[in-house]
Amino acid sequence: MKGMVFTELLGFVEHTYGADAVDDLIEASDLPSGGAYTAVGTYDHKEMQSLVANLSAQSNTPPNELLDLFGQHLIGRFKASFPDFFKTAATLFDFLESIDSHIHVEVRKLYPDAELPEFRAERLGTGAMHLDYRSNRPFAALASGLILGAAQLYGETVLIERSAHEHDGEKFVRFSIQKTDAIA
Numbered sequence: 001m002k003g004m005v006f007t008e009l010l011g012f013v014e015h016t017y018g019a020d021a022v023d024d025l026i027e028a029s030d031l032p033s034g035g036a037y038t039a040v041g042t043y044d045h046k047e048m049q050s051l052v053a054n055l056s057a058q059s060n061t062p063p064n065e066l067l068d069l070f071g072q073h074l075i076g077r078f079k080a081s082f083p084d085f086f087k088t089a090a091t092l093f094d095f096l097e098s099i100d101s102h103i104h105v106e107v108r109k110l111y112p113d114a115e116l117p118e119f120r121a122e123r124l125g126t127g128a129m130h131l132d133y134r135s136n137r138p139f140a141a142l143a144s145g146l147i148l149g150a151a152q153l154y155g156e157t158v159l160i161e162r163s164a165h166e167h168d169g170e171k172f173v174r175f176s177i178q179k180t181d182a183i184a
């Protein structure tokens with residue numbers, strides 16, 4: 001996993017729990033990298049899991065809730081660093097459709113060693129979408145927070161439900177996203 005995700009996680013911890021919490025977390029996590037991340041470096045994604053597990057113990061918050069909150073924070077950071085991805089897409093659903101076809105494609109050009117998940121978007125009428133997440137890594141809760149945070153950035157309110165699926169031996173997580181102003 002790219003270093004920028006780790007540096008952003010530590011930024012999120014500092015912002016939410018204070019600078020001491022960052023030091024405590026790195027000390028408790030016993031990281032092969034030692035926790036000195038650079039944005040362009042690449043680190044084992046298991047370090048992210050250990051950081052989140054230890055932060056969960058420190059903050060008494062379930063790991064998936066932390067990943068979700070981190071995703072909501074991270075999307076704002078992405079908007080600051082990559083504003084064009086948000087300008088190109090007029091609505092939340094346009095944006096979510098562009099992850100696989102455009103955003104992560106550009107990310108791969110910047111970071112050829114990025115380990116990116118795969119997303120398949122399907123619109124269900126005007127107010128709902130299925131977004132299927134396929135990854136060998138367990139970051140569906142992070143995706144959920146990124147989706148929710150993106151909705152907020154677009155000024156749209158949505159309900160997001162998550163379900164686990166398997167098709168022809170391939171596992172994926174489906175996000176069923178419903179615009180709440182579209183619920184009659």
Ligand code: HEM
Nearest residue numbers: 001002078082085107114115116117135137139143146147
């Ligand atoms: C401006 C928008 C975005 C940018 C710049 C961006 C960039 C990135 C980068 C740099 C990584 C790390 C790759 C690695 O660790 O090697 C990543 C991973 C990831 N991205 Fe995006 N992303 C964006 C939007 C989104 C959105 C909206 C979602 C959710 C639907 C998403 C879901 C994920 C997930 C879940 C991962 C973790 C890796 C995995 O599951 O395998 N991204 N993205």
